[in-house]
Amino acid sequence: MSDFDTGIGKTVGIYAIVLGLLYIGIGAAKIVLQVSGIGRVGVIPGNDALGGLFFFVIAATYLTGVKGAVNGEYRGLSFLLGGFFLSLVYGIVYILIIGGNAVSYVLGEGDFLWFVQFTPSVWLFIIALPFGYLIGQITKDMSW
Amino acid sequence: MSEEPSEEEVLEEEEEQEEPEVLLAEKRYDEIDEILSKTMKIDKKREWSINDMLDVVFLNKRLGIPVFIALMWAVFQLVFTFGAPFQSLISDKIFGAWLPDLTNAVIPNKIVLSFLNNAVFNGVGTVLSFIPIIFLLFLVLAILEDCGYMARAAFVMDKAMYKLGLHGKSFIPLISGFGCNIPGVMACRTIGSEKDRKLTILVNPLISCGARMVIYTFIAGAIFPAEMVGTVIFSIVFLGVALAIAMAVLFRHTLFKGSPSAFMMELPRYAIPTAKASILHMWERGKWFIYKAGTIIFGIVVLVWFLQVLPWGPTQGGTVIENSYIAMIGHFLQPSVEIFGWDWKTAVALFFGFMAKETVVATMETLGQTADVLPTIMTPLSAYALLAFSLIYVPCVACMATIWREMSLKWMFFAIAYLMILAGLISLVIIGIGHFLLGMPIHV
Amino acid sequence: MITVALIGNPNVGKTAAFNQLTGMKEHVGNWPGVTVEKKTGKCKYDGEEIELVDLPGTYSLTARSMDELVARNFIVEEKPDAVIDIVNNTNMERNLYLTFLLIELEAKIVLTINQWTGVGGIEIDEQKLSGILGMPVVPIVATTGEGMEELKKVAVEVAKEKGKRANPIDYGEDINALIKKVEAEIKKDTSLSSKYPTRWLAIKVLEKDEEVLKEIDESPHKGEIIDAAG
Incomplete structure (x- = not known):
């Protein structure tokens, strides 16, 4: 008994696994880089251990829903929607911060290096965008 | 229709000895069910809605609270990292350069200039420069409330707090405290039981109000690297919530023994907030901030300035601050905060902070402890202890007066006493761990 | 108005x-x-x-x-x-x-x-x-x-419209009878019955409502009312 097509359920389920693992990986990297004192490596900041912890929360949200979504259940899909919501919030927050830093730079304070600005929250959000579209397709007939 | 997830949840059944009451209530519900079965039809397709799906996640037993904390962390990142450039635009450019340049060029009188530069531009101007940050915080909180999420957050927190013996409705007044503790204390009126109401009032001052955000932003912004500021402030706000819960549990087991009364909570539907409503909501909470800057903060800043330039002769018109009256007060107070590594100016600022918390920042600025100067007199450890102290000790006179009105004079003094003791204690623990255990310096 | x-x-x-x-x-x-x-x-x-x-x-x-x-x-x-x-x-x-x-x-x-x-x-x-x-x-x-x-x-x-009231709630035979019994006692106290709806008072007595019990406490028929409520 599934609520929606299990074919698309499998697609979003696998997509959610990929996103979940990415958030875990990057989150762990953030924590390791700060705790060990190595600092920034490429686009992964080295002073954001706490942010890394919250990436685990996002990952947990995605992964909780995988099984249900693959079986075509709305209950499982809920967690994928929730995970995407968190990706969206984090993405928008850091995009706005890029804007704030740009203002700062224009005012003559601080540097503006693209790889510093382009935080994992932003590019993981971009990676999650097609996923969000798929979720939207499944729920488009659902009442608010 | 009662199967709909999340629309309503009952946490505790009525106590057993109230039999007739329960029986009557059950009969009423039975009859309601019967009437509705005859008059109401619900489309089967409504079984799952976006609302239900969101509630599955936000009210989830395991994920509900972590998701709430993760969202709040994002809020603090946004507010303090995104808002910072706009704050420094106002404080550094408008009040720090343009206005002083203008007055220096136009006004020849040294006394008037000293007053304008120290009291008005530095003191009041710095407080006003926090408008973008404070209003942004209130806007985000308003959006979270208007979209229906805050009620969910309150719900999951309440469930956890209920297990700790706290009243179910406690968290909503606590959330109101983020704007200002006064409405937070007043919101406790919605709590039915007197014991629970008093308990929640007493811990409300531990919630970081907008005025304290000014201190956090000012000090953390000056001492910690920019990308750490959001995290530092988040940790202090979090400390406040944790202390509020801890103290509530303590009071529950000492002063207000008993079990919390049953509660029932209904959740509003999610909605996309309208810009107009959220902005109005933000303005309602934020307008006092501007009002206070123009009244009480300005008044205190004037007082501080007078105490700083008088006696006029020995201080040479406020330039030799060490000879001023305020230095006398400061040196008198300073030994009590010596252990935290704070100087006499900080002691004076904390003293005037009793009136309103923004005056801590306004006083420091008036006394010349600007964001540029702070790193030369404070280490990250002593700054962090100062943040914790500012969080805990009495929020302001107006909040205490509200506690007096809502409870009694006796309880107001109790609140002042316990907050002062707790403030000292927690700051000592921070210094103890940081300085004596980890060897971090408390003096620059 | x-x-x-x-x-x-x-x-x-x-x-x-x-x-x-x-x-x-x-x-x-x-x-x-x-x-x-x-x-x-x-x-x-x-x-x-x-x-x-x-x-x-x-x-x-x-x-x-x-x-x-x-x-x-x-x-x-x-x-x-x-x-x-x-x-x-x-x-x-x-x-x-x-x-x-x-x-x-x-x-x-x-x-x-x-x-x-x-x-x-x-x-x-x-x-x-x-x-x-x-x-x-x-x-x-x-x-x-x-x-x-x-x-x-x-x-x-x-x-x-004067006097028109909504239909009372049916609590089932047993409770209805109990409510009636308590109500009858309450009606004996005219100062109470002129002030409040008597059926409501009876129900509140059964529910042990603090405020209503305070009112009942001052009634000369207090004993009978409480007895009727059991």
Whole structure:
């Protein structure tokens, strides 16, 4: 008994696994880089251990829903929607911060290096965008 | 229709000895069910809605609270990292350069200039420069409330707090405290039981109000690297919530023994907030901030300035601050905060902070402890202890007066006493761990 | 001028309805003796001036919280000409509980069903509901103001009708008999029965309502009443 097509359920389920693992990986990297004192490596900041912890929360949200979504259940899909919501919030927050830093730079304070600005929250959000579209397709007939 | 997830949840059944009451209530519900079965039809397709799906996640037993904390962390990142450039635009450019340049060029009188530069531009101007940050915080909180999420957050927190013996409705007044503790204390009126109401009032001052955000932003912004500021402030706000819960549990087991009364909570539907409503909501909470800057903060800043330039002769018109009256007060107070590594100016600022918390920042600025100067007199450890102290000790006179009105004079003094003791204690623990255990310096 | 009270559970759209009715012109004060906010406003229908009193949003009308007590005392003591009880179509079961408590208070109720915009799939037979409950039922959309004129019209009609009450709730044979027994004792005390609805007092005695028990305590028939309640 599934609520929606299990074919698309499998697609979003696998997509959610990929996103979940990415958030875990990057989150762990953030924590390791700060705790060990190595600092920034490429686009992964080295002073954001706490942010890394919250990436685990996002990952947990995605992964909780995988099984249900693959079986075509709305209950499982809920967690994928929730995970995407968190990706969206984090993405928008850091995009706005890029804007704030740009203002700062224009005012003559601080540097503006693209790889510093382009935080994992932003590019993981971009990676999650097609996923969000798929979720939207499944729920488009659902009442608010 | 009662199967709909999340629309309503009952946490505790009525106590057993109230039999007739329960029986009557059950009969009423039975009859309601019967009437509705005859008059109401619900489309089967409504079984799952976006609302239900969101509630599955936000009210989830395991994920509900972590998701709430993760969202709040994002809020603090946004507010303090995104808002910072706009704050420094106002404080550094408008009040720090343009206005002083203008007055220096136009006004020849040294006394008037000293007053304008120290009291008005530095003191009041710095407080006003926090408008973008404070209003942004209130806007985000308003959006979270208007979209229906805050009620969910309150719900999951309440469930956890209920297990700790706290009243179910406690968290909503606590959330109101983020704007200002006064409405937070007043919101406790919605709590039915007197014991629970008093308990929640007493811990409300531990919630970081907008005025304290000014201190956090000012000090953390000056001492910690920019990308750490959001995290530092988040940790202090979090400390406040944790202390509020801890103290509530303590009071529950000492002063207000008993079990919390049953509660029932209904959740509003999610909605996309309208810009107009959220902005109005933000303005309602934020307008006092501007009002206070123009009244009480300005008044205190004037007082501080007078105490700083008088006696006029020995201080040479406020330039030799060490000879001023305020230095006398400061040196008198300073030994009590010596252990935290704070100087006499900080002691004076904390003293005037009793009136309103923004005056801590306004006083420091008036006394010349600007964001540029702070790193030369404070280490990250002593700054962090100062943040914790500012969080805990009495929020302001107006909040205490509200506690007096809502409870009694006796309880107001109790609140002042316990907050002062707790403030000292927690700051000592921070210094103890940081300085004596980890060897971090408390003096620059 | 007629006085109309506005009551409802929290989050049913009561404030929005109040604003729609009064056009945002409100007067905010405090209820006497307690620190609960009192909001009043005025509106007009067909030349008749209506004073609207916004009662605190509550789920029930026990004596346990200030909000509930304020709302209840207003209805019992001030006896408003009509009570607009706002319920929400997405949460009828919960909301009607308050309606039932109002029926016991013998309030002159206008049941007002607020519809959330964007919620489909719920159909309510208002006429049938009105017939069963014995009170007028008015659908509104508080966010857009739809149905406000009709609501005012019905409120004025209800205010002018004298003596008509909603159908009492059937608690089943045993409880009904018990209520009757207690009520009969209460009726012997004329000072009580002239002040409050006696059936309501009887039910509250059974529910061991603190405030009502205080009233009963002063009655010369106290012993009989308590005995009857068992």
